[in-house]
Amino acid sequence: DRSAILGLIFAEKRRLGQGVERNTEEVLNALAGRVASLAAVHTILSAGGWQPLNFGELAGEVVRTTAASAQELDALSLEISPTPVRVTAAQAHHLSLVLCELVTNTAKHGRAAEGVRVHLHAEAGDKHIRVVYRDRGPGYPPAVLDGGGRSVGLWLIDSIVRANLRGEWTMAVSYTHLTLP
Secondary structure, X not given: OHHHHHHHHHXXXXXXXXXXXXXXXXXXXXXXXXHHHHHHHHHHHHHOOOXXXXXXXXXXXXXXXXXXXXXXXXXXEEEEOOOOOEEOHHHHHHHHHHHHHHHHHHHHHOOEOOEEEEEEEEEEOOOOEEEEEEEOOOOOOHHHHOOOOOOHHHHHHHHHHHHHOOOEEEEOOOEEEEEEO
């Protein structure tokens, strides 16, 4: 989706305009990972006639695509709890970017002595979808949990979840929790 790609480029441009120091390679690698994630979702949705798709299928493809482009994730262990949760095409595009950012964050900061392991769980409530993302890294530092020192990726997650998905999200030391209508 061209508008999503343009939105990503303008978001990066805005962040750089705010004085965020990042090198060109880092910015381009992040954009390439996000576009690859969107392309993977587009392929799945196209093949399925743009019908709602299973969250587990979406998450698996996005995590594997993002991990393949992240040099730090040479040996990723992925566990997705089986779920009947289905997401619309619009939700899938937005969720793919959120998952891409979470996996990218895991690649940078989530390595434990035992390697990189990601666990995803989704369940449907009465009027919402709840998603929990965990890795076994050291967790978010207190400054990030308090809202300071957030990266472009966490800023993007916040923007997508609140504005595009009209949901809420929280971070704890060991997991990220999303609630979507």
